[in-house]
Amino acid sequence: xxxxxxxxxxxxxxxxxxxxxxxxxxxxxxxxxxxxxxxxxxxxxxxxxxxxxxxxxxxxxxxxxxxxxxxxxxxxxxxxxxxxxxxxxxxxxxxxxxxxxxxxxxxxxxxxxxxxxxxxxxxxxxxxxxxxxxxxxxxxxxxxxxxxxxxxxxxxxxxxxxxxxxxxxxxxxxxxxxxxxxxxxxxxxxxxxxxxxxxxxxxxxxxxxxxxxxxxxxxxxxxxxxxxxxxxxxxxxxxxxxxxxxxxxxxxxxxxxxxxxxxxxxxxxxxxxxxxxxxxxxxxxxxxxxxxxxxxxxxxxxxxxxxxxxxxxxxxxxxxxxxx
Amino acid sequence: xxxxxxxxxxxxxxxxxxxxxxxxxxxxxxxxxxxxxxxxxxxxxxxxxxxxxxxxxxxxxxxxxxxxxxxxxxxxxxxxxxxxxxxxxxxxxxxxxxxxxxxxxxxxxxxxxxxxxxxxxxxxxxxxxxxxxxxxxxxxxxxxxxxxxxxxxxxxxxxxxxxxxxxxxxxxxxxxxxxxxxxxxxxxxxxxxxxxxxxxxxxxxxxxxxxxxxxxxxxxxxxxxxxxxxxxxxxxxxxxxxxxxxxxxxx
Numbered sequence: 001x002x003x004x005x006x007x008x009x010x011x012x013x014x015x016x017x018x019x020x021x022x023x024x025x026x027x028x029x030x031x032x033x034x035x036x037x038x039x040x041x042x043x044x045x046x047x048x049x050x051x052x053x054x055x056x057x058x059x060x061x062x063x064x065x066x067x068x069x070x071x072x073x074x075x076x077x078x079x080x081x082x083x084x085x086x087x088x089x090x091x092x093x094x095x096x097x098x099x100x101x102x103x104x105x106x107x108x109x110x111x112x113x114x115x116x117x118x119x120x121x122x123x124x125x126x127x128x129x130x131x132x133x134x135x136x137x138x139x140x141x142x143x144x145x146x147x148x149x150x151x152x153x154x155x156x157x158x159x160x161x162x163x164x165x166x167x168x169x170x171x172x173x174x175x176x177x178x179x180x181x182x183x184x185x186x187x188x189x190x191x192x193x194x195x196x197x198x199x200x201x202x203x204x205x206x207x208x209x210x211x212x213x214x215x216x217x218x219x220x221x222x223x224x225x226x227x228x229x230x231x232x233x234x235x236x237x238x239x240x241x242x243x244x245x246x247x248x249x250x251x252x253x254x255x256x257x258x259x260x261x262x263x264x265x266x267x268x269x270x271x272x273x274x275x276x277x278x279x280x281x282x283x284x285x286x287x288x289x290x291x292x293x294x295x296x297x298x299x300x301x302x303x304x305x306x307x308x309x310x311x312x313x314x315x316x317x318x319x320x321x322x323x324x
Numbered sequence: 325x326x327x328x329x330x331x332x333x334x335x336x337x338x339x340x341x342x343x344x345x346x347x348x349x350x351x352x353x354x355x356x357x358x359x360x361x362x363x364x365x366x367x368x369x370x371x372x373x374x375x376x377x378x379x380x381x382x383x384x385x386x387x388x389x390x391x392x393x394x395x396x397x398x399x400x401x402x403x404x405x406x407x408x409x410x411x412x413x414x415x416x417x418x419x420x421x422x423x424x425x426x427x428x429x430x431x432x433x434x435x436x437x438x439x440x441x442x443x444x445x446x447x448x449x450x451x452x453x454x455x456x457x458x459x460x461x462x463x464x465x466x467x468x469x470x471x472x473x474x475x476x477x478x479x480x481x482x483x484x485x486x487x488x489x490x491x492x493x494x495x496x497x498x499x500x501x502x503x504x505x506x507x508x509x510x511x512x513x514x515x516x517x518x519x520x521x522x523x524x525x526x527x528x529x530x531x532x533x534x535x536x537x538x539x540x541x542x543x544x545x546x547x548x549x550x551x552x553x554x555x556x557x558x559x560x561x562x563x564x565x566x567x568x569x570x571x572x573x574x575x
Contacts, residue, residue, distance in 0.1 A: 185434065188423045192412040198374060199410035201394035202403075204428030204477050 022161040031160035037269050038167035039229050044265030045174040046221035047250040050214045052259050054194035058247040059118030062125035063093040063219045065242025067226030072144045082155040086227045093223030094216045101215045105208045126243035141237030155231045163232050178262045252295045258309030267311045325350045331380035333366050340366040342537040353514045355524045358534035364517045368483050372404040373397040399430035403479030407487045409466035411458045418454045421476045428477025444476040464495050484516045500527045
């Protein structure tokens with residue numbers, strides 16, 4: 001079999017194995033960890049859709065929070081099914097992304113300043129959730145009401161296998177979106193923009209529009225991740241799905257895994273979640289918050305010594321002729 | 325094809341371009357010269373939409389384009405190069421030019437973009453090999469790439485900000501011949517900016533001279549180079565001008 005044919009077949013084999021997994025291996029704890037890894041992988045992939053082009057957003061915790069809370073609030077207060085609530089939540093996050101990003105891109109707020117503006121967005125969403133505690137439960141967290149009717153309609157499932165398959169499907173779609181952008185001319189335009197906006201404009205690229213497009217795609221995906229997390233865990237709190245800590249965690253995971261490769265964010269999710277679980281099991285409640293400390297130290301080490309991340313650097317070793 | 329009327333650009337209290345008017349005829353090469361800071365690049369930036377003029381009109385092919393964003397101006401048919409080449413180093417040479425072909429022509433067609441890239445690269449004499457990296461290019465190569473990107477956008481009018489300062493005599497002649505070839509073979513009208521008069525005067529049909537943001541002379545190369553005001557700016561009749569000319573010569 002030629003190498004090209006081999007590379008075409010591998011994703012299908014791996015995909016089939018991932019789908020078959022919960023039918024042969026049913027340990028609920030391990031499946032739970034896998035579901036978390038898949039949901040966060042999708043969230044991190046969403047972040048790196050724009051992060052890979054130098055659009056470093058620290059506001060994605062905000063988009064994730066909007067996705068989770070809008071879905072849950074619509075369900076609890078208005079009885080809107082998640083099937084409709086999730087698209088509404090995604091549109092809200094997309095609109096929020098437009099409101100924040102348009103002025104930034106129009107007035108050329110880039111680099112560190114863009115990161116700071118989006119950092120404020122994370123903070124604001126967190127504050128709003130905490131401040132409207134009568135509706136959102138504030139910092140104590142929020143629980144979607146258990147459905148008394150159809151589990152499918154309410155998107156509430158008790159078995160891990162169903163959730164595993166949903167999370168796997170969404171993660172797969174995330175990778176397909178990544179690939180679609182990666183193979184489109186938009187990728188060249190965004191690479192060009194990230195290097196030199198004036199030169200990109202001189203090549204005919206509508207700089208503001210291209211940046212807005214990828215930002216909105218990224219925000220929509222992140223909101224979906226937040227909503228899924230909420231439906232799966234059936235409990236959300238400002239600290240777990242929104243705010244600056246979640247935004248930073250996304251940056252950390254993607255940098256560790258590899259920002260320029262499709263599976264980099266997934267590798268990042270595997271590492272961060274294993275790390276958090278390992279610390280939790282190894283040290284119990286004594287180690288609460290230690291994972292953040294380890295993230296911080298590792299982030300510095302990675303940015304200095306392995307800026308392309310684990311997967312990015314590995315792939316580079318394997319095929320030294322590749323462009324990246 | 326291009327009519328510029330009463331163009332003004334102020335940055336705060338400083339007037340970089342003051343009431344400049346000129347016309348460009350289809351198929352000509354217009355030279356635009358003047359010392360550093362005379363407003364040449366500012367005029368280019370207004371023509372290409374990098375920033376809007378403070379006052380004045382720019383009419384291209386009968387419609388007003390002053391203040392339009394860069395990508396719209398490029399889609400109407402005005403391409404530009406930058407004085408200092410600005411390649412996209414994370415893309416290959418071919419991708420650099422194909423990008424310009426894809427977005428610059430406004431058609432957003434991959435087939436057309438690749439076709440435009442092949443033609444533009446062949447025109448300027450760069451390899452059309454898809455894998456070649458920008459890092460392998462020297463100063464002259466980067467200038468060629470800059471031109472190829474501009475040509476690939478399919479311009480009717482090319483704004484060539486060609487500072488030839490960094491090139492040797494042969495390379496300067498080649499660059500000048502290249503612009504003439506682009507005009508002759510592709511029928512692209514050209515405005516060529518340069519601070520050094522020598523090479524430019526041999527190629528252009530007409531010259532316009534700027535000093536301190538104002539047009540001080542315009543006409544055939546032979547007439548302009550004997551215009552006393554131009555001689556004053558370039559050779560100097562007082563100490564200040566002499567210093568400026570000496571600084572120019574050192575570049």
